Amino acid sequence: MRKTSLALAVAASTLGLSQMAFADLVGDTKASLEARNFYFNRDFREDAGQSKQEEWAQGFIFRLNSGFTEGTVGFGADAIGMFGFKLDSGDGTAGSGLLVPDRSSGGSQDNYSDLAVAAKVKVSNSTLRVGQMQFKNPAIASSDGRLLPQVFQAGHIVSQEIDGLMLEAAHVREVNHRNSGDYEDIAIARGGAASRGITTTGGTTTDSFDFIGGTYKLTKELTAGYYYSNLDELYKQHSFNLVHVLPLGDKQSLKTDVRFARSTDDGNRSNVDNKAFGAMITYGLDGHSFGLGYQKMSGDTGYAFIDGTDPFLVNFVQIRDFGNKDEKSYQARYDFNFASIGIPGLTFMTRYLTGDNIDRGAGLSEGREWERNTELMYVFQEGALKNLGVRWRNATVRDNFSRNVDENRLIVSYTLPLM
Incomplete structure (x- = not known):
């Protein structure tokens, strides 16, 4: 907590913020640390191929959502720090999605980590974020169903200027999946290709996803x-x-x-x-x-x-x-x-x-x-x-x-x- 306050103080000083503006920035900041212990067992009910996926891992997820500096235009930042490590995996049981695959051994890597940071600017009731973030809407919903959450590299704006109306838009470039420590291009899901029926030419990935939309009460x-x-x-x-x-x-x-x-x-x-x-x-x-x-x-x-x-x-x-x-x-x-x-x-x-x-x-x-x-x-x-x-x-x-x-x-x- 002391390190977090020190980092915010340095950032405020760099931006030349007043002491009162810095107080608003820190006063509205929320931070938490989640420790997530995850055991996963998937038993395939046939003799052919891998008989099961079974892994046990420990993860830590630090979340920080700052307030905004005082004034017509407010500045702030959000961050998600993630670290996961293996407790048990091996003997052909990898592939659960809890850990990063180890291509050389066919198993899973011992640990992985990532830091997702987004700068944000607020004017009135509209906020622009640029950096790494999660989404949850009908167009795109980050998965948080394993050890660590999925995050995207994007620019995202949310506007709530009219009572009951929420509008948002984003341009997304890359994704860091829940069992990966690296960002990569965005792919279309094909599932079981035969039953889904989706085919592609020239690859399944792209470096551009855009959405615009909202909800109204x-x-x-x-x-x-x-x-x-x-x-x-x-x-x-x-x-x-x-x-x-x-x-x-x-x-x-x-x-x-x-x-x-x-x-x-x-x-x-x-x-x-x-x-x-x-x-x-x-x-x-x-x-x-x-x-x-x-x-x-x-x-x-x-x-x-x-x-x-x-x-x-x-x-x-x-x-x-x-x-x-x-x-x-x-x-x-x-x-x-x-x-x-x-x-x-x-x-x-x-x-x-x-x-x-x-x-x-x-x-x-x-x-x-x-x-x-x-x-x-x-x-x-x-x-x-x-x-x-x-x-x-x-x-x-x-x-x-x-x-x-x-x-x-x-x-x-x-x-x-x-x-």
């Missing part, structure tokens, strides 16, 4: 969103979203989440052509939530998105996204928050998804798949272990076109507020 209960995005020479996409939350009475609500995306090729480097529709309806009753989802792909290919990111699909879950060519899928989900019966911090979730009608290509049978997830999580609410979270995630996947999987993830995390 139409009423207290209804929010609408629209984004346009372009992965240069690979795809263009229009994404629409409507979220409606209807109060039904004491401790009851009905939430409707509708999503639609239209993806097409951008030039002649890909054959992307997809319409993705999805809807999720969730009924909440005290600590219980009951959800039903439907998702449908149509067009010449499956859903298009940036490789390594979380796709904007209602049926994207622990392992699969059910976004293959012509696929129709259904989801049933149940959640329970034990705070409703006097055990705050304990939550449970289970869901089942099934998909069919997958076009696997000429001469191949219709593709079918299903996935079952279970998750149990507890976050200590008080005492010496306050903020310590223990999370178990289990998944089972079966299909008729790739490898069947049984998977377990155990994540123990502790977040320490520093400022």
Whole structure:
């Protein structure tokens, strides 16, 4: 914490900031350190090939979000410091995504690290950031499903000048994946190429991704969103979203989440052509939530998105996204928050998804798949272990076109507020 304050003081002095401006900069700064212990086990249910992926690793994630200097134009900076190291891996069990692959041995490297820093400028209620950062919107969503988060090299502007309206735009150049210590060009996700149906010429990567869009709160209960995005020479996409939350009475609500995306090729480097529709309806009753989802792909290919990111699909879950060519899928989900019966911090979730009608290509049978997830999580609410979270995630996947999987993830995390 002393080092952080010293670094900010030096930066303030360099910029010639007044003592009062520096006080505002530091006073609004928030910093935290998360220790994340991650065990991953994916068991492939066939004899051929690698029988399982099994690794155990420890990660540390330092996050700092500064305030802004005083004045019409405010200056600040954000940072994410990441370090991960191997606790156990070997004997042909690498490839979990927790650690950086070691090309020479076929295993995983012992450790890796990265520092993501973004300078930011604020005028009124609009903020420009330039540097390394994470995103979460219908056009692009950084993955944080392993040891360390995925970050991008970009310029990003967010404007909230009108009450209820949020607008944003960005130009993205490179990505540092969650199991990498280096930045690289951005790739289109192809998944299982046969079932996704996406083909490319001249490579799958580019150094340019742009998006513009935003959300508007139409009423207290209804929010609408629209984004346009372009992965240069690979795809263009229009994404629409409507979220409606209807109060039904004491401790009851009905939430409707509708999503639609239209993806097409951008030039002649890909054959992307997809319409993705999805809807999720969730009924909440005290600590219980009951959800039903439907998702449908149509067009010449499956859903298009940036490789390594979380796709904007209602049926994207622990392992699969059910976004293959012509696929129709259904989801049933149940959640329970034990705070409703006097055990705050304990939550449970289970869901089942099934998909069919997958076009696997000429001469191949219709593709079918299903996935079952279970998750149990507890976050200590008080005492010496306050903020310590223990999370178990289990998944089972079966299909008729790739490898069947049984998977377990155990994540123990502790977040320490520093400022």
